[in-house]
Amino acid sequence: MIRKIALAVLAATAVFHMAVFIQYGTMWVGAQASYRQLLLLFVFLLATFLIHAPIARLFGPARLTRLPASAKALVEGQCVVLVSVAFWLLFFTWPQHYLVPTADVSPKVLRLSLAVSAVLSLFFYYFVEREHVRKNLEQELYRGAQLQKETFQAQLEALKNQVDPHFLFNSLNVLGSLIHIDADRAVQFLGQLSDVYRALLDAGAQPLVPLHREMVLVRAYAQLMETRFGAALRVEWDIPSAWEQALVPPTAVQMLLENAIKHNGSTIRKPLCIRVTAADGLLVVENNRQPRTDAVASTRLGLQNIQRRYQHLTDRPVEIVPTPAAFIVRLPLLTAPAA
Missing domain, CATH: 3.30.565 (Heat Shock Protein 90)
Structure with missing residues (x-):
């Protein structure tokens, strides 16, 4: 949990200041409302990171085995995007009216933020959560190989003792x-x-x-x-x-x-x-x-x-x-x- 919070803080800060630089040409924004948007971005990313682990488990190697690999990957990606859209509505569209009531957000900006949130969600899912799952799977495979080795060794030792x-x-x-x-x-x-x-x-x-x-x-x-x-x-x-x-x-x-x-x-x-x-x-x-x-x-x-x-x-x-x-x-x- 602490790891995910730290990652959400770093990612939100980086993405926020990158967006500010692209829009205003500076890394510093003094308006308090802008930093409220940073808070919304942090909450969005934290919720995204927390939901990625259950999604990765749902589409793990032992799950949904009847689906072809390509179809499973497609459904997995769509699931990540749908969750990001739901979180975008929950953490951006609705809170904007309460935390940043003076913000004038055009439909173009809304569409752009929706697309960026979906891309961010997919990026962090495949390059953070899936990588973490892959490493865990490698560790489990290594442990399984070691256990099989120990089992063979025990059986060999028992047979050697008997002969x-x-x-x-x-x-x-x-x-x-x-x-x-x-x-x-x-x-x-x-x-x-x-x-x-x-x-x-x-x-x-x-x-x-x-x-x-x-x-x-x-x-x-x-x-x-x-x-x-x-x-x-x-x-x-x-x-x-x-x-x-x-x-x-x-x-x-x-x-x-x-x-x-x-x-x-x-x-x-x-x-x-x-x-x-x-x-x-x-x-x-x-x-x-x-x-x-x-x-x-x-x-x-x-x-x-x-x-x-x-x-x-x-x-x-x-x-x-x-x-x-x-x-x-x-x-x-x-x-x-x-x-």
Whole structure:
């Protein structure tokens, strides 16, 4: 608003003194009535600048898509001119009788002022408001590209972690042991491993997925890890149905489980407990802290990736709360943007 007021002041002053110079050959006019006309010009331009933003939104790239581009541009220009004519009548013709009652305005001057007001309106619309809209659109496209990049990076990181030789070696060891001990569990474990990869691949390139879809991956990964670690790992979740359609970045919750397992030790007597809950617009992943004796160096790339993706999506921050007893991460649950 302040920007538009400042622009209206500068534009009104420049146009007014240019008109005075053309008419009188001087930049100075001492008559008070003339400066009342300057006030009318300022009000006209300010109202014009304020209405230009809604017009630009009305004719935005996602609006009136059924119209051909040339017809849409023509209608857009006509809309700007019609609004300028309405403002000309409102802020020039009618106030002239009250603010400048002594002014003798000929029909020629009225027509000229009408034409100038329409040209001014079109000029400021296409070279100020549309330029501002274009820059905003470029910023949104850049943010969208960055978000897609972060999403691809997260999916690549998740897949790399799952095909990491250490992970695959451990999984194959567990599978080999189960084949000799319990063939049915071995088949189950192989199916769970397959489910994890399938869920990761199904995440696609979308910047957001419904929570219930993300939980398919989380449950598949949790079952795989529970089969591997047995009673040394417990994963619980409490996701009310009211939050299942909320949106989260793909693989974000799975990465939090993976971090908890990677950086904490677990035994049957001291199991690692991970709890996933949703309430009050937040998805909370919490685990008890049991630092591993063979501590794994933390790059925090997983958490940083999640935080960067959320920065592209919302102003609500990702909350990371480490305490001596627990490690808590709260992810904002998002809703689909209005069409």
